[in-house]
Amino acid sequence: MSEVLALDCVVIGGGVVGLAVGRELAMAGRDVVVLEAEPMTGCITSSRNSEVIHAGLYYPTGSLKAELCVAGRQKLYDYCRDRHIPHKRCGKLVVASNEAEVAYLEKLLKQAEANGVDDCRLIDSAELACLEPHIAGFAALVSPSTGIIDSHRLMEAYIADIEAHGGSVVLNSPVLGGELLADAVRLSIGGRDPVEIEAKLVVNAAGLSAWTISEGMLGLDCKTIPERHYAKGCYFSLTGRAPAERLIYPVPETGGLGVHLTLDLAGQARFGPDVEWVETIDYDVDPHRAEKFYGAIRRYWPNLPDGALQPAYSGMRPKVAGPNGGGAGDFVIQGPEATGHPAYAALYGIESPGLTASLAIAGRVARLASR
Numbered sequence: 001m002s003e004v005l006a007l008d009c010v011v012i013g014g015g016v017v018g019l020a021v022g023r024e025l026a027m028a029g030r031d032v033v034v035l036e037a038e039p040m041t042g043c044i045t046s047s048r049n050s051e052v053i054h055a056g057l058y059y060p061t062g063s064l065k066a067e068l069c070v071a072g073r074q075k076l077y078d079y080c081r082d083r084h085i086p087h088k089r090c091g092k093l094v095v096a097s098n099e100a101e102v103a104y105l106e107k108l109l110k111q112a113e114a115n116g117v118d119d120c121r122l123i124d125s126a127e128l129a130c131l132e133p134h135i136a137g138f139a140a141l142v143s144p145s146t147g148i149i150d151s152h153r154l155m156e157a158y159i160a161d162i163e164a165h166g167g168s169v170v171l172n173s174p175v176l177g178g179e180l181l182a183d184a185v186r187l188s189i190g191g192r193d194p195v196e197i198e199a200k201l202v203v204n205a206a207g208l209s210a211w212t213i214s215e216g217m218l219g220l221d222c223k224t225i226p227e228r229h230y231a232k233g234c235y236f237s238l239t240g241r242a243p244a245e246r247l248i249y250p251v252p253e254t255g256g257l258g259v260h261l262t263l264d265l266a267g268q269a270r271f272g273p274d275v276e277w278v279e280t281i282d283y284d285v286d287p288h289r290a291e292k293f294y295g296a297i298r299r300y301w302p303n304l305p306d307g308a309l310q311p312a313y314s315g316m317r318p319k320v321a322g323p324n325g326g327g328a329g330d331f332v333i334q335g336p337e338a339t340g341h342p343a344y345a346a347l348y349g350i351e352s353p354g355l356t357a358s359l360a361i362a363g364r365v366a367r368l369a370s371r
Helices: 016-027 064-083 099-114 125-131 151-164 207-215 287-297 358-370
Strands: 004-012 032-035 092-096 121-124 139-143 147-149 168-170 175-180 185-189 195-204 229-238 247-249 260-263 269-272 276-278 309-319 332-334 344-348
Touching: 004 016, 004 185, 016 032, 016 151, 016 195, 016 358, 064 147, 064 151, 064 358, 092 099, 092 125, 099 121, 099 139, 121 125, 125 139, 147 151, 151 168, 195 207, 195 358, 207 309, 207 344, 229 287, 269 287, 269 309, 287 309, 332 358, 344 358
Parallel strands: 004 032, 004 195, 032 168, 092 247, 195 344
Antiparallel strands: 092 139, 121 139, 175 185, 185 195, 229 269, 229 276, 229 309, 247 260, 260 269, 332 344
16 A cells, blocks of 8 residues: 555645635645646636626625625735736626616615625616716616736735745646545545545635535535536627726626626626536537627627627536526535534535635635634
8 A cells, every 4th residue: 555645734626716725724834735636726617707806796695605705805905906916996887777677776785785895886877878888778886896807817826825835736636535534534636646645634625526526535424515506607708899998797697697798907808607507517608609698788788799799718607506596505615513524624616706705715714624
């Protein structure tokens, strides 16, 4: 039998949340190794999203999404400023395309205020036309604290912090299985140099693969693993100039926030994501889905030209609630008490606003693991 490598902390998953958790633990003085199955960090869910810094408007008051988004948003803006990470507090508008949807905006404003988001306001169609002349609507909710970020530069900064505090990130290291021991977790790691490791703390932050990792963990009570659902979202890029300076969102749909206009830091516009509930993971973008995009976008940008949309990319949302359960679901963040084992923590359903909340999520995981 090969020698077992003894470690202090192992974080499974090198996406933005796994890296944030690794950073938090390393800065707390733990000896941390982040394991990433892919050849590079952040190349799955963390690189297939809108790169939006969310304000925290939509989530039920008292939910982890609401709490950690609002707390994480300010932490993230401060971190970006201190570390010179490219970002922009561009703001966003949630647009009511008809009179009936205005009631939703009023409800959303109250929800935002209950969550601690205190800078939103409602505007009428005349002020909307002044702010964004190409955008049409009966009214809109203005969210000044919404922004955009270079997620790859953010992850590079997290990695730099991990390494500066003695930790490491190891690529091409898939977790093939594990076992819960009395006070440690043993993991079988594949790749070019397979190895058995034993850690005093393992944090499963594997995103889409979090369920699979836990299902392969001998000794873990399967009742601690929540439901698993996948919601695929496609994006289309715009050929030509962006019609707005702010992000433009419609009234949300089941499982997502609707096909919205987002901008990258160069000002290029893209639209998405839509919502397609799927059983398996694939990232193909069907060009025919553009037909529905044109209809959805023209509700708030009537002059979208024919032929202006091109397939861009797609992403998968890891969810703990499916369409029959409303499609929302909260973050599931289990410390050792919730998993039932002193050395194992697990995160499930870390979808949007996971990037925004990454620093706050990491702080919560570190607190739970230290109890």
